[in-house]
Amino acid sequence: MSEKKSLITVLQEKQEELGYLPMDELYKIAEETGNSPARVLGVATFYTQFRLQPVGKYLIMLCKGTACHVNGADGLEKAICEELGIADGDTTEDGLFSLKTVACLGCCSLSPAMMINDDTYGSLTPAKAVAILRDIRKGEVQ
Amino acid sequence: MKVVIGKGSCGIAAGALKIEHTLKTLLADTACELGIAGCIGMCFLEPIVDIYAHGVLLRRLVRVSESDCAIIAEAVKTENLSLLDHLTVSEEDNAFLTKQTRIALRNCGLIDPENINAYIEADGYKALRKVLTMTPENVIEEIKISGLAGRGGAGFPTWFKWNAARQSAGDEKYLICNADEGDPGAFMDRAVIESDPHALLEGMLIAAYAIGATEAFVYVRAEYPLAIVRLQKAIEDATAKGYLGENILGSSFSCHVRIKAGAGAFVCGEETALIESLEGKRGMPRLKPPFPAQKGYEEKPSNINNVETFANVAWIINHGGAAFSAMGTENSKGTKVFALTGKIKRGGLVEIPMGLTLREVIYDIGGGIRDDKEFKAVQLGGPSGGCIPEALLDTVIDYKALSATGAIMGSGGMVVMDEGTCMVNMARFFLDFTTKESCGKCVHCRIGTRRMFEILTRITNGDGKDGDIELLEELCEGIRGGALCGLGQTAPNPVLTTIRYFRNEYEAHINEKKCPADECAALRSFAINKENCIGCGLCAKKCPVSAITGERKQPHTIDNEKCIKCGVCFTVCPVKAVTKNGGECNG
Numbered sequence: 001m002s003e004k005k006s007l008i009t010v011l012q013e014k015q016e017e018l019g020y021l022p023m024d025e026l027y028k029i030a031e032e033t034g035n036s037p038a039r040v041l042g043v044a045t046f047y048t049q050f051r052l053q054p055v056g057k058y059l060i061m062l063c064k065g066t067a068c069h070v071n072g073a074d075g076l077e078k079a080i081c082e083e084l085g086i087a088d089g090d091t092t093e094d095g096l097f098s099l100k101t102v103a104c105l106g107c108c109s110l111s112p113a114m115m116i117n118d119d120t121y122g123s124l125t126p127a128k129a130v131a132i133l134r135d136i137r138k139g140e141v142q
Numbered sequence: 143m144k145v146v147i148g149k150g151s152c153g154i155a156a157g158a159l160k161i162e163h164t165l166k167t168l169l170a171d172t173a174c175e176l177g178i179a180g181c182i183g184m185c186f187l188e189p190i191v192d193i194y195a196h197g198v199l200l201r202r203l204v205r206v207s208e209s210d211c212a213i214i215a216e217a218v219k220t221e222n223l224s225l226l227d228h229l230t231v232s233e234e235d236n237a238f239l240t241k242q243t244r245i246a247l248r249n250c251g252l253i254d255p256e257n258i259n260a261y262i263e264a265d266g267y268k269a270l271r272k273v274l275t276m277t278p279e280n281v282i283e284e285i286k287i288s289g290l291a292g293r294g295g296a297g298f299p300t301w302f303k304w305n306a307a308r309q310s311a312g313d314e315k316y317l318i319c320n321a322d323e324g325d326p327g328a329f330m331d332r333a334v335i336e337s338d339p340h341a342l343l344e345g346m347l348i349a350a351y352a353i354g355a356t357e358a359f360v361y362v363r364a365e366y367p368l369a370i371v372r373l374q375k376a377i378e379d380a381t382a383k384g385y386l387g388e389n390i391l392g393s394s395f396s397c398h399v400r401i402k403a404g405a406g407a408f409v410c411g412e413e414t415a416l417i418e419s420l421e422g423k424r425g426m427p428r429l430k431p432p433f434p435a436q437k438g439y440e441e442k443p444s445n446i447n448n449v450e451t452f453a454n455v456a457w458i459i460n461h462g463g464a465a466f467s468a469m470g471t472e473n474s475k476g477t478k479v480f481a482l483t484g485k486i487k488r489g490g491l492v493e494i495p496m497g498l499t500l501r502e503v504i505y506d507i508g509g510g511i512r513d514d515k516e517f518k519a520v521q522l523g524g525p526s527g528g529c530i531p532e533a534l535l536d537t538v539i540d541y542k543a544l545s546a547t548g549a550i551m552g553s554g555g556m557v558v559m560d561e562g563t564c565m566v567n568m569a570r571f572f573l574d575f576t577t578k579e580s581c582g583k584c585v586h587c588r589i590g591t592r593r594m595f596e597i598l599t600r601i602t603n604g605d606g607k608d609g610d611i612e613l614l615e616e617l618c619e620g621i622r623g624g625a626l627c628g629l630g631q632t633a634p635n636p637v638l639t640t641i642r643y644f645r646n647e648y649e650a651h652i653n654e655k656k657c658p659a660d661e662c663a664a665l666r667s668f669a670i671n672k673e674n675c676i677g678c679g680l681c682a683k684k685c686p687v688s689a690i691t692g693e694r695k696q697p698h699t700i701d702n703e704k705c706i707k708c709g710v711c712f713t714v715c716p717v718k719a720v721t722k723n724g725g726e727c728n729g
């Protein structure tokens with residue numbers, strides 16, 4: 001069986017390398033893989049993992065799945081948005097944080113939960129979430 | 143002695159890495175061994191540390207913190223475990239585990255998922271060895287006797303699918319494991335892969351042998367990085383030991399397993415969408431027939447099963463199909479794993495024989511509702527499922543019985559809700575999910591779910607109209623009939639079940655503009671009782687939008703135009719002068 005990489009794998013690898021998928025890279029990928037640009041963009045926009053804009057150094061994935069919803073994810077979102085002054089999908093001006101709500105992190109028993117880059121935080125309250133963000137920011141300033 | 147740290151995602155989120163690090167330092171120069179395990183499923187007690195001697199569990203320590211590590215080290219060094227009494231799991235909490243019957247989860251939390259020898263010692267790969275001496279038809283027959291049905295949601299008999307793929311013409315066949323686990327609130331599959339990846343691999347190899355596949359994929363959702371790492375290691379170790387790859391265990395059977403990371407799309411859990419996604423396309427479902435067994439991946443016969451389905455297979459081969467079918471009910475055999483979450487006291491992974499009642503799971507195992515609140519509903523089956531009320535808690539866990547309630551067995555998400563959960567908002571929550579996840583192929587699903595979402599949003603905002611419930615019901619019918627795949631066909635279920643069992647809540651929102659659960663902020667109202675207000679100004683100071691004004695020592699007032707109904711004033715008022723919803727005060 002051929003080990004030909006699927007278009008999704010190609011995009012995943014490119015995003016891993018660059019942090020996001022710039023438009024000119026999508027055109028390049030289209031050329032290299034023999035796909036139409038429309039098809040490449042179609043795949044890139046279908047899956048939530050792919051980003052066409054750069055993200056902050058810390059990507060906050062806030063869970064809004066069922067268990068987290070029942071345990072107060074809406075309140076968390078509000079607190080985080082207020083703290084950072086951004087809405088879901090945005091990046092702070094200093095490029096430090098991006099916020100993205102997701103459907104479930106698989107950590108439902110510790111709901112409400114969020115992931116910042118590869119670290120998962122559970123049993124959150126709005127105050128705890130804000131404290132975590134402030135700690136990260138403090139660490140960055142030093 | 144051996145000290146074992148629970149290192150599944152939940153354990154890690156609760157702080158297992160720090161504990162591992164500290165214990166490593168503290169036990170560095172001792173004869174004590176440090177090990178890891180996956181998830182025992184007692185997520186409410188994480189981080190968990192187990193202490194073994196000669197393979198026997200002596201103590202299970204729960205809610206361990208970094209500061210407990212010194213005493214743990216002391217206790218194991220001096221072999222004085224009574225020092226750990228205060229950390230040991232209570233009898234009551236342990237009932238969470240002792241009331242379960244574990245087959246799919248048989249090794250979870252008990253063995254090191256990163257060490258193939260640990261799996262082999264637990265009878266691992268014995269079933270594969272046995273299967274290689276059987277004919278594929280006999281393997282399928284054994285699965286048929288077991289009565290195993292797909293655990294991914296639909297509950298289709300596993301043997302039937304295997305047989306169809308086996309019978310399909312062609313030499314090139316594919317086996318696919320669905321580890322997309324998209325139902326928000328479910329994490330059984332993640333726990334199995336993180337805690338016992340070889341059990342999945344062994345089940346897959348047996349299936350591949352039965353259907354005649356030499357290539358297999360595991361489609362894992364991208365949100366599960368640890369599962370991918372552990373599975374990758376398991377594949378490498380199994381290949382090195384000859385359980386996987388060319389000429390498995392010296393036989394003529396060869397099979398390769400590869401991991402494909404999903405890219406985030408709920409609909410890709412649907413089998414034909416998953417195949418499209420494997421092929422690198424947008425994950426849009428295909429029309430069936432042809433079924434994957436005839437034309438699946440790359441148009442070749444393919445068989446797709448869920449992680450939990452596979453995790454049962456080796457056990458069935460080792461113990462016989464009859465032992466499996468001895469458990470359960472008339473039409474649902476064996477066990478089922480649930481992810482018990484929400485407003486539950488003891489949340490985690492629960493594997494029980496089919497036929498127990500919902501009440502037994504929620505109360506006997508889960509310990510009932512947290513904070514002594516009232517139970518309101520339990521949600522099964524995620525966005526395709528429904529909410530079951532108190533009156534139906536004695537329903538047995540069985541594919542047919544659960545479907546009769548309007549919910550479904552689903553993949554195993556079981557989210558418990560209390561009196562503070564608004565059922566209209568719950569329905570809105572699921573429709574928000576389905577509108578975002580609809581792939582867009584069918585008009586009914588793409589647009590119908592959006593219209594439903596808008597109506598539900600209106601109702602929760604206090605703008606519900608007479609006839610909204612009927613309109614919702616009409617839309618439900620249309621979407622159910624007009625959608626191609628399960629996502630659209632089942633999207634109405636959360637709405638239909640909440641209307642069916644909690645119609646009064648809909649009516650209260652629409653007719654009285656009230657949210658009985660007091661969750662919908664737009665339907666709250668706050669006012670300051672002039673008689674009681676002492677004019678301390680605390681509420682005005684705390685109000686985030688400066689909606690409260692008044693002179694010091696004079697009664698204050700709330701500007702309802704500005705008020706965002708956050709409730710802060712209600713909580714902070716020292717003399718309980720702030721009233722909510724025209725009545726009750728904070729007493």
Ligand SMILES: Cc1cc2nc3c(=O)[nH]c(=O)nc-3n(C[C@H](O)[C@H](O)[C@H](O)COP(=O)(O)O)c2cc1C
Nearest residue numbers: 292293294320323324411412413447448451628629
């Ligand atoms: C919208 C949708 C999402 C699904 N998501 C999953 C999933 O996340 N995991 C899964 O195993 N099955 C999922 N299924 C069911 C699969 O289509 C398929 O029936 C299942 O993987 C077959 O395996 P089983 O027979 O072992 O259950 C989903 C179905 C639909 C319609």
Ligand code: SF4
Nearest residue numbers: 583584587625627630
């Ligand atoms: S029912 Fe919905 S998700 Fe399924 S194929 Fe149609 S539009 Fe796509």
Ligand code: SF4
Nearest residue numbers: 685705706708709711
């Ligand atoms: S409910 Fe919140 S926003 Fe409204 S008046 Fe009170 S403190 Fe201000």
Ligand code: FES
Nearest residue numbers: 063065068105108
């Ligand atoms: S619902 Fe939030 S982690 Fe699963």
Ligand code: FES
Nearest residue numbers: 150152181185333
């Ligand atoms: S402890 Fe890992 S699933 Fe909860």
